[in-house]
Amino acid sequence: MNAVPTSGKGTSPGRRRARLFVRHNSLGLFFLLTFLLALVGQAVAGHAEFNNQLVSEGMAPISLGAYLTTSDFAVDVTENWQSEYLQFFLYIFATVYLLQRGSPESKELGKAGTESDEDQMVGEHATGDSPRWAAATDWRAAVYSRSLGLVMGTIFLLSWLAQSVTGVAAYNEQQLRQLQAPVSWTDYLSSADFWSRTLQNWQSELLAVASMAILAIYLRQRGSPESKPVGASHSATGVEG
Incomplete structure (x- = not known):
């Protein structure tokens, strides 16, 4: 009968190091990730608002990529x-x-x-x-x-x-x-x-x-x-x- 692997066995050293890195730096990583998500959300919402303003002024809307450079x-x-x-x-x-x-x-x-x-x-x-x-x-x-x-x-x-x-x-x-x-x-x-x-x-x-x-x-x-x-x-x- 094959033995059931215990926790941690069968995991490569690189993956264990990666998990340890994430655990030891989870606070900073969490806030960096949420910052990026909020920035993306701001870009999408801001793009829509900017285009609404352009249309109301009789101008053509622009792409999201163009908005990011404004x-x-x-x-x-x-x-x-x-x-x-x-x-x-x-x-x-x-x-x-x-x-x-x-x-x-x-x-x-x-x-x-x-x-x-x-x-x-x-x-x-x-x-x-x-x-x-x-x-x-x-x-x-x-x-x-x-x-x-x-x-x-x-x-x-x-x-x-x-x-x-x-x-x-x-x-x-x-x-x-x-x-x-x-x-x-x-x-x-x-x-x-x-x-x-x-x-x-x-x-x-x-x-x-x-x-x-x-x-x-x-x-x-x-x-x-x-x-x-x-x-x-x-x-x-x-x-x-």
């Missing part, structure tokens, strides 16, 4: 990206110094500030598996210790710049279709269209962060690192479940 699609994408990265940039730097009593999104009440080298395991306090730049004692340590916020801030500025460039192009296309004069990039930066697109995204992102920091004081999600343990006190700060 400034209308680009500005819709970049205006959302810049607000998301602004949220993370502000959150990363604000939580260094600002506290929220009872929130797992805050550090403990006595740890405001950049903390000691020993707490942060930098320089002579670095361990054998610490990042190489964390063990440095020159400019590399200073840069690496702020690298997350710097990168988030840089992406925010670049995506905001991209929004302004694609936004003025989209705005001027609409102006020309309405037989009105186009505007310069500098004029567009002070226009209601630019700031309406910008602020409508900023306010929603900042509200979401404030809601998370405050609601997590009193509400729980069992097993989530974004929540305190279910039985933790409402006043427990900087504790994650």
